[in-house]
Amino acid sequence: MSTSELTHDMQKTLLKGARWQWPEILFWLALASLYLLFPSKLSLLSEILILGLLALSIDLVLGFAGVVTLGQGAFFGLGAYTAALMGKWGMGTAPLSDPLIGLVCAALVSGLVGFATSFLVLRGSDLTRLMVTLGVALMIEELANKLKWLTGGSDGLQGVLIAPILGNWDFDIFGKVSFVYCYVVVFVMFVIARQFMKAPFGLSLQAIKGNALRARAIGLPVNERLVMVYTIAAMMAGVAGALLAQTTQFASLDMVAFHRSADGLLILIFGGAGYLYGGLIGAFVFRVMQDVLGNITPQYWQFWLGIVLLLLVLFVRGGLLGLLRNMRDRYAPNLMGPPSSSGSA
Amino acid sequence: MLTILFDGLAYGMLLFILAVGLCVTLGLMNFINLAHGAFAMAGGYVTALLMNRLGFSFYLCLPAAFVVCALIGVVLERTLYVRLYDKTHLDQVLFSIGLIFVAMASVDYFMGANPQNIVLPASLQGRIDLLGASVGIYRLFVIVTCGLLAVALQYGLIRTRFGSRLRAAVDDGRVARGLGIDVAQIFTITFAIGSGLAGLGGALGTGILSIDPSFPLKYMILFLVVISVGGTSTITGPFFASILLGVADVTGKYFIPSIGGFIIYTIMVVVLILRPQGLFVRGGSR
Amino acid sequence: MSIVLETKNLSKAFGGLKATDNVSFQLQAGARHALIGPNGAGKTTFVNLLSGVLQASSGSIFLDGQDITKWSVRRRAISGLARTFQINQLFVDLTPLQTLMIAIAERESSGGHLLRPVGSRADHVEESVELLTRLGLSDVMTQRVGSLPYGRQRLLEIAVALAARPRVLLLDEPAAGVPESERGQILDVVDALPKDVALVLIEHDMDLVFRFAKSISVLVNGALFMEGTPSQIANDPRVRQVYLGEEAIAHV
Numbered sequence: 001m002s003t004s005e006l007t008h009d010m011q012k013t014l015l016k017g018a019r020w021q022w023p024e025i026l027f028w029l030a031l032a033s034l035y036l037l038f039p040s041k042l043s044l045l046s047e048i049l050i051l052g053l054l055a056l057s058i059d060l061v062l063g064f065a066g067v068v069t070l071g072q073g074a075f076f077g078l079g080a081y082t083a084a085l086m087g088k089w090g091m092g093t094a095p096l097s098d099p100l101i102g103l104v105c106a107a108l109v110s111g112l113v114g115f116a117t118s119f120l121v122l123r124g125s126d127l128t129r130l131m132v133t134l135g136v137a138l139m140i141e142e143l144a145n146k147l148k149w150l151t152g153g154s155d156g157l158q159g160v161l162i163a164p165i166l167g168n169w170d171f172d173i174f175g176k177v178s179f180v181y182c183y184v185v186v187f188v189m190f191v192i193a194r195q196f197m198k199a200p201f202g203l204s205l206q207a208i209k210g211n212a213l214r215a216r217a218i219g220l221p222v223n224e225r226l227v228m229v230y231t232i233a234a235m236m237a238g239v240a241g242a243l244l245a246q247t248t249q250f251a252s253l254d255m256v257a258f259h260r261s262a263d264g265l266l267i268l269i270f271g272g273a274g275y276l277y278g279g280l281i282g283a284f285v286f287r288v289m290q291d292v293l294g295n296i297t298p299q300y301w302q303f304w305l306g307i308v309l310l311l312l313v314l315f316v317r318g319g320l321l322g323l324l325r326n327m328r329d330r331y332a333p334n335l336m337g338p339p340s341s342s343g344s345a
Numbered sequence: 346m347l348t349i350l351f352d353g354l355a356y357g358m359l360l361f362i363l364a365v366g367l368c369v370t371l372g373l374m375n376f377i378n379l380a381h382g383a384f385a386m387a388g389g390y391v392t393a394l395l396m397n398r399l400g401f402s403f404y405l406c407l408p409a410a411f412v413v414c415a416l417i418g419v420v421l422e423r424t425l426y427v428r429l430y431d432k433t434h435l436d437q438v439l440f441s442i443g444l445i446f447v448a449m450a451s452v453d454y455f456m457g458a459n460p461q462n463i464v465l466p467a468s469l470q471g472r473i474d475l476l477g478a479s480v481g482i483y484r485l486f487v488i489v490t491c492g493l494l495a496v497a498l499q500y501g502l503i504r505t506r507f508g509s510r511l512r513a514a515v516d517d518g519r520v521a522r523g524l525g526i527d528v529a530q531i532f533t534i535t536f537a538i539g540s541g542l543a544g545l546g547g548a549l550g551t552g553i554l555s556i557d558p559s560f561p562l563k564y565m566i567l568f569l570v571v572i573s574v575g576g577t578s579t580i581t582g583p584f585f586a587s588i589l590l591g592v593a594d595v596t597g598k599y600f601i602p603s604i605g606g607f608i609i610y611t612i613m614v615v616v617l618i619l620r621p622q623g624l625f626v627r628g629g630s631r
Numbered sequence: 632m633s634i635v636l637e638t639k640n641l642s643k644a645f646g647g648l649k650a651t652d653n654v655s656f657q658l659q660a661g662a663r664h665a666l667i668g669p670n671g672a673g674k675t676t677f678v679n680l681l682s683g684v685l686q687a688s689s690g691s692i693f694l695d696g697q698d699i700t701k702w703s704v705r706r707r708a709i710s711g712l713a714r715t716f717q718i719n720q721l722f723v724d725l726t727p728l729q730t731l732m733i734a735i736a737e738r739e740s741s742g743g744h745l746l747r748p749v750g751s752r753a754d755h756v757e758e759s760v761e762l763l764t765r766l767g768l769s770d771v772m773t774q775r776v777g778s779l780p781y782g783r784q785r786l787l788e789i790a791v792a793l794a795a796r797p798r799v800l801l802l803d804e805p806a807a808g809v810p811e812s813e814r815g816q817i818l819d820v821v822d823a824l825p826k827d828v829a830l831v832l833i834e835h836d837m838d839l840v841f842r843f844a845k846s847i848s849v850l851v852n853g854a855l856f857m858e859g860t861p862s863q864i865a866n867d868p869r870v871r872q873v874y875l876g877e878e879a880i881a882h883v
Contacts, residue, residue: 003764007757010728014750068435126434128617131569135614142607198748200736207733210722219709219737303450309443313436314428
């Protein structure tokens with residue numbers, strides 16, 4: 001085969017990995033169809049989408065860049081409070097209470113804080129990063145608790161009113177508008193994340209994750225890229241938080257609590273890190289199970305969550321999607337083109 | 346003022362006994378066992394059960410808690426933990442979180458969510474005057490016991506053969522193995538002692554700490570702070586770090602209640618940024 | 632002939648140990664230079680100093696006349712100084728094609744681009760394919776690097792360095808750890824390296840050294856013991872003495 005033929009083939013192969021595959025399209029259509037199939041569970045579904053977005057933000061940092069962080073929940077909370085405060089101050093009228101403007105502001109605030117704190121994860125071992133991000137998340141949680149005059153403390157922020165979306169659609173009590181709103185926003189965020197990860201930027205993150213020394217030796221500005229992905233992830237987590245505040249017209253300390261970071265991480269690990277879809281799928285499984293098992297006894301859920309975690313770490317590498325990929329590699333290697341090479345947690 | 350310092354000292358010493366096992370485990374096998382707090386919780390529950398249901402004396406519960414938790418530690422280490430030594434830190438963290446959840450949920454289910462209360466023996470109740478301050482006898486007992494344990498640990502580490510083998514294994518496991526030191530065995534023993542101490546700490550501190558199902562998570566963070574500030578290559582590092590934190594926490598909560606845990610988290614983050622190895626490190630390879 | 636890489640009194644001390652001792656060294660453009668010395672002589676330390684993995688304790692390094700002593704690994708890399716590692720430092724979960732694509736993208740400062748997917752630059756793909764083919768890796772271009780046999784990985788290690796179109800290339804024992812059957816490929820590749828690249832080869836394998844080098848430096852205990860042409864080095868009795876116990880100098 002001549003070089004130009006080979007080049008042509010290789011280019012096709014590379015670009016094929018970037019094109020939307022049928023399982024992806026199916027996934028999003030199926031997700032949309034839930035609107036029709038489960039009209040009584042729309043607020044649960046909205047919550048799942050929001051959690052999925054949070055987990056996606058962690059995926060960018062952990063699954064692609066290999067940076068362990070327990071601090072994404074802080075950005076989630078920041079975004080939530082930003083959107084809620086705007087809703088409260090605007091008293092239900094645009095521009096302050098406009099949901100889209102709220103999203104943008106939430107993204108800006110959490111992005112700024114993310115950027116300012118990104119230096120924390122640039123160096124140090126996994127353990128150091130874990131502890132530093134944990135420490136910062138706890139600090140922000142404490143801060144929110146102490147700034148009662150701003151955040152409403154443990155009572156939560158009351159009087160949040162969100163203006164109709166684009167002036168037309170008001171949030172209804174059935175959650176229909178909320179669901180569509182969340183779906184569209186999450187989808188847009190997802191497309192952006194996907195685009196970034198399929199671009200050289202995403203590949204360079206994987207290189208950093210794989211071998212930071214080698215990355216530097218080929219001229220990769222490692223710190224610069226890490227700061228970028230951390231900031232982008234913070235913005236996404238902020239948008240997720242804002243969505244929650246806007247759709248529930250409420251903000252509470254629970255949204256900035258440490259367990260948000262932990263939940264987000266667990267959800268991502270369940271679904272599989274490094275695949276982009278792991279967060280959404282994990283959110284689905286996680287939240288549904290929590291609903292089902294938690295109704296039996298609250299301890300039931302925590303117990304089985306613990307067991308699943310133990311089994312996951314001991315026996316299953318890469319979460320659900322990792323499992324699927326291994327099965328695909330073993331039984332149908334040519335399905336959907338070459339195996340994606342992003343690693344798993 | 347002195348009373349507060351004493352309280353802080355008691356809290357700090359207790360923290361040390363609770364956390365020392367975790368520090369050594371991390372330094373020895375580079376293994377993060379966040380579930381360490383579950384052993385402490387177990388010690389507290391064992392004490393409460395033995396005292397409240399079986400009428401045991403408080404003093405008897407202390408060695409009992411140690412033994413029970415050490416045994417649990419050995420079993421868990423040989424069956425579960427040993428599979429995780431080669432895994433990434435993230436995997437280890439996730440695993441230990443899973444373990445905590447299982448422990449917390451089980452305890453909640455069988456014992457309920459309310460904190461366990463015990464009645465301290467009469468010999469430990471009341472206060473005495475020490476150095477012009479009014480000090481609780483119980484807290485004095487805690488300080489003395491923990492102090493003696495700390496000295497014993499340091500002695501054991503520096504003066505015994507087991508201690509020198511342990512230090513060799515911490516310094517460089519490969520070389521230690523090459524010298525014929527059974528590192529796996531050392532680890533099991535160390536893990537057992539560490540878990541036992543955690544249990545003992547939980548038992549000893551039943552009157553100070555809140556023994557309820559959320560204990561492991563609440564105190565996990567404190568243990569992590571002790572590690573970050575104290576480093577993992579010595580015992581003296583975590584010792585002073587615990588005292589520092591205990592005093593800081595108690596005085597902070599007393600004088601500026603609005604700050605609360607903020608100080609502690611800030612200390613941890615600042616220390617980790619400036620010196621990722623901790624403040625009191627010996628300058629070793631970690 | 633211009634000097635493309637130079638060190639002046641370069642030293643590196645670890646506590647009391649002088650790993651690199653006052654080395655003053657010059658590399659001409661297009662050179663074929665080898666760096667040899669007994670085990671522990673400090674060859675890899677020297678390469679680490681040149682590439683920036685280690686910071687010098689004293690002395691200076693010049694690339695094309697510019698003082699790069701304080702520069703980071705990354706900055707030296709984008710200025711035309713590339714190296715291979717003695718133990719493979721590759722991206723095990725990526726494919727060779729992806730590895731070169733990102734290396735080329737970084738060279739062209741487009742590694743941080745966010746929108747067009749990897750593969751849309753046909754010129755980058757072409758260059759990657761051509762380079763991989765030249766190094767005999769075209770049949771494994773889309774396989775996971777971690778699954779490749781060691782010799783192939785070693786070739787990729789060289790390919791990654793070449794993708795940067797360096798002016799200076801430091802090869803740290805390219806044949807190390809490679810099974811006998813795959814060595815020939817490595818030797819051929821080293822032979823065929825572009826003539827305008829100045830090469831420094833660190834090797835124990837004297838076959839490789841004498842086949843390829845036009846000039847040799849001998850490093851002993853971190854210091855420059857002597858320099859000369861291959862025949863000078865081969866015939867020098869002091870060099871033989873330094874290597875006593877190792878089967879080394881056999882060819883002229």
